Amino acid sequence: MPQQQRLAEVFVELADTLVVDFDLIEFLHRLAERCVELLEVEAAGILLTDQADELQVIAASSEQTRLLELFQLQSRQGPCLDCFATGRPVRVADLAAEASRWPLFSAAALDAGYGGVVALPMRMRERIIGAMNLFTAPSTVLAVDEATTVQSLGQAMADVATIGILGERAAREHQLLSQQLQIALNSRVIIEQAKGMLAERHQTSLDQAFAALRAQARNTNRKLADLAQAVIDDDPAVAGLLHPQHDPGRPVDNG
Incomplete structure (x- = not known):
């Protein structure tokens, strides 16, 4: 299947959240899997805020990635945290070369077999509900234009997913409000x-x-x-x- 057609199918899939049996965790696991499939990254992890506005690991493309994301939260340092705090993407092509930026996280990521990372905000306008990490292997050296494409497509997928999540949440809250009324x-x-x-x-x-x-x-x-x-x-x-x-x-x- 041509790449553009597959991308179109995935964007439609990510936008389809207004269903009766919507499952947020399954939806985000699917997002992580589609990122690995389409963006040629090694792994993906997704963190969302809870009711206390604290980030929690919700989905990951592998158990190894989930554990790394948990370590990032526990050590209170890493690209996803910076991305969430600023609302801006964070891209590091070589974690080994920039290990001083997040010493604990970089060591753990390299030990897990990841060489680079792109962290993307899950945001709609000024509202940020989480962040998504895309990890590359040490052997994967992306050219500048390739890295830009990965970041742009990844951000587009994160944006569509965020809009879908917030839309489903609003519809559910509206339904609850109507029932209460x-x-x-x-x-x-x-x-x-x-x-x-x-x-x-x-x-x-x-x-x-x-x-x-x-x-x-x-x-x-x-x-x-x-x-x-x-x-x-x-x-x-x-x-x-x-x-x-x-x-x-x-x-x-x-x-």
Whole structure:
């Protein structure tokens, strides 16, 4: 298959995140594998931020690469950390020649069989959610134009993946928000019905009925909607507990 056609297929694959059974870890492992396949690099590792905005190793093309990425986090030095901190790519063609830049990481990378690295931010506009490392073998010496191509294509793949991840996350959050809103609307209907029943039952105002309902919910540590449903269902456990104070402005019907 021609390289350009394969690239096009991969970009479509990376953009396809809005699916019901989206699996982030599988998606990022696939990204790492596609980078190795198409960019002629030896390995790839991907780190994303957690809820505390701390980088975590999420995917790697091999176990050896995963361990190297973990070591990078533990030693608090390396290209991925610099890339994430600045939001800019970091490219080192010869780690041995620039070992002083990250002494611990460079030694570990060389020991793992990697000679060079390109770190790319996973970024959409000003938002950075992680970084991706592309490793080359010591025997792979890329010309300047080849290294630039690897960096450009790698960044494009990282960008598409980032947009896909954030799009899927936004869609999921929107769906959750819609569900929460619908639940709130449904609950409100139940509460309004219970208010009306209490006001009628005790010949009081709707405001006082609602105040009594809220007070009882707090005192019994129950959700307001659950207590309202119990009122509607004439649950004997709550029937005798709700006694809204009578509104002096409203006459009492003694029958």
